[in-house]
Amino acid sequence: MKFCGDCGAPVELRVPAGDDRARYTCRACGRIHYQNPKLVVGCLAEYGERVLLCRRAIEPRLGLWTLPAGFMENGETVEEAAIRETAEEANARVEIVSLFSVVSLPHISQVYMLFRARLLDEDFGPGHETMDTRLFTEQEVPWQDLAFPSISHTLIRYFEDRPTGEFGLHSATIRHRGHRAGQ
Amino acid sequence: MKFCGDCGAPVELRVPAGDDRARYTCRACGRIHYQNPKLVVGCLAEYGERVLLCRRAIEPRLGLWTLPAGFMENGETVEEAAIRETAEEANARVEIVSLFSVVSLPHISQVYMLFRARLLDEDFGPGHETMDTRLFTEQEVPWQDLAFPSISHTLIRYFEDRPTGEFGLHSATIRHRGHRAGQ
Numbered sequence: 602m603k604f605c606g607d608c609g610a611p612v613e614l615r616v617p618a619g620d621d622r623a624r625y626t627c628r629a630c631g632r633i634h635y636q637n638p639k640l641v642v643g644c645l646a647e648y649g650e651r652v653l654l655c656r657r658a659i660e661p662r663l664g665l666w667t668l669p670a671g672f673m674e675n676g677e678t679v680e681e682a683a684i685r686e687t688a689e690e691a692n693a694r695v696e697i698v699s700l701f702s703v704v705s706l707p708h709i710s711q712v713y714m715l716f717r718a719r720l721l722d723e724d725f726g727p728g729h730e731t732m733d734t735r736l737f738t739e740q741e742v743p744w745q746d747l748a749f750p751s752i753s754h755t756l757i758r759y760f761e762d763r764p765t766g767e768f769g770l771h772s773a774t775i776r777h778r779g780h781r782a783g784q
Numbered sequence: 785m786k787f788c789g790d791c792g793a794p795v796e797l798r799v800p801a802g803d804d805r806a807r808y809t810c811r812a813c814g815r816i817h818y819q820n821p822k823l824v825v826g827c828l829a830e831y832g833e834r835v836l837l838c839r840r841a842i843e844p845r846l847g848l849w850t851l852p853a854g855f856m857e858n859g860e861t862v863e864e865a866a867i868r869e870t871a872e873e874a875n876a877r878v879e880i881v882s883l884f885s886v887v888s889l890p891h892i893s894q895v896y897m898l899f900r901a902r903l904l905d906e907d908f909g910p911g912h913e914t915m916d917t918r919l920f921t922e923q924e925v926p927w928q929d930l931a932f933p934s935i936s937h938t939l940i941r942y943f944e945d946r947p948t949g950e951f952g953l954h955s956a957t958i959r960h961r962g963h964r965a966g967q
Contacts, residue, residue, distance in 0.1 A: 602789040606808075606817070609787035609794075619912060622857070625789075634789070638856050639820050640895060673821050674805070678888035678957045679895055700886060700953060703897075705861035712823060712862055714886075729802060770883060770953050774861045 607632045638710040641751075642682040643670020645702075645759055646695045648720040651736035652759070654743075655690050658732035662748035668715060668755065669693070669731075683716045691734045693725035702758060702771040704751040713751045717759070717768060739763075750775050790815045821893040824934075825865040826853020828885075828942055829878045831903040834919035835942070837926075838873050841915040845931035851898060851938065852876070866899045874917045876908035885941060885954040887934040896934045900942070900951060922946075933958045 602625045605612050610629030617624055617633055625634040645668055646653040654666045669690035673682040680697045687695050695718035704713040720736075727734050737743070739760045747753045751773075758771040785808045788795050793812030800807055800816050808817040828851055829836040837849045852873040856865040863880045870878050878901035887896040903919075910917050920926070922943045930936045934956075941954040 604787055604789050604792035606785040606787055606789050606795075609792050611792075612789075635855070636858055637822050638858055638860075640823060672818070673895075675819055675821055675893040676890050677821075678890050679886060680888070680955070680957075681890075700955065703862065703883060705863070707859050707861050707864075710858040712856075772863070772883065774863075 602634060602636075605630060605632055606634065636710075638712055640673040640679070640682075641670055641711055641713045642673045642679050642686060642715075643668050643713075644683045644687045644695050644697070644716050644718040645755060646687060646691075646693060646718045646720040647698075648723070648736055650738050652742075652756070653687075653691060653693060653720055653725065654735060654737055655727070655731040656733035656735075657730065657748055658727070659730045664732070665746050665748035666743050667748040667752050670713065670715065670752075679714055680716065683714075683718070687718070688728075690728045690731050691725045692728055693734070694721040695719060696721060699768070700770055701768060702751075702755040702773070704754060704772075705774045706751065706776075707774065708777055713755075715751075715755050785817060785819075788813060788815055789817065819893075821895055823856040823862070823865075824853055824894050824896045825856045825862050825869060825898075826851050826896075827866045827870045827878050827880070827899050827901040828938060829870060829874075829876060829901045829903040831906070831919055833921050835925075835939070836870075836874060836876060836903055836908065837918060837920055838910070838914040839916035839918075840913065840931055841910070842913045847915070848929050848931035849926050850931040850935050853896065853898065853935075862897055863899065866897075866901070870901070871911075873911045873914050874908045875911055876917070877904040878902060879904060882951070883953055884951060885934075885938040885956070887937060887955075888957045889934065889959075890957065891960055896938075898934075898938050 605627035612625040614623040669687040698717040701717040788810035795808040797806040852870040854869040881900040884900040
């Protein structure tokens, strides 16, 4: 950020009075422009023994597989965001079951919230940002070709919980690609 | 937003190609400025039979009681944010137990994530934005003087779960002050 969105004057990084970290602050009007983490919300949609994955048609990780998920928009709830993303990426209709994983990625200031959901029918297919959509059993999941560590983490925990029929809420922190902590 | 933070030229609301909603877009450099919900993160800190509340020294809701919570910052995890907010608002040290409530407030594009936590000692007291900090039993909670419906919702669910010793994860949507849906 170089300019103030309110008045167009240059901003500078400055610690505001009573604050403890530098913020982009307008030199002319004084407006402080806070920057905060973004929520990435989506679904782990079940259909019998199988789960729905999307093969990415866009960068980053073009060609790799992921759960339908994306940035939450203003004016919606987390559940509405998860349902919308699943519709946009996989043209799929789901019913939310419960929140299943919360993954913090502090190095990129993102928090993933992924919901377990029931896929309502087999009438799905790739959205604009997806080149393929498919249902996979645990054995069929393309484990070596998953797009993001937050997705691998969530699928691993899901297939661990599944035989017990009891699905916990799984929190984790991923500090960089490939490293994982939490439970 | 009136001006582009990257180049200082005026922005306009326009639906970008392939998108389905209007975004602030720079007329000069074309940069799209996405706006997304903010996460408010904090703790419901237990100390024996009692929970820690903070009396707000700032607007909005000056003089009313709340759980220690605030906007998550870039570069931290949700748990780190909850611990930091509890330290800032109540000078209190806590150990996170588990995520207890997730509340979407779509009319103000916020999502609350409140963690159950153990208060580690009684050495706490008001931070800069707090005029009082106190431990309350269920009967002592100032139910009529709570600052936000997300906080009331969380405390009600907490004292419902407490006798059972089993604390679920509670999701809810609050569409405007005073209205509540979810469980």
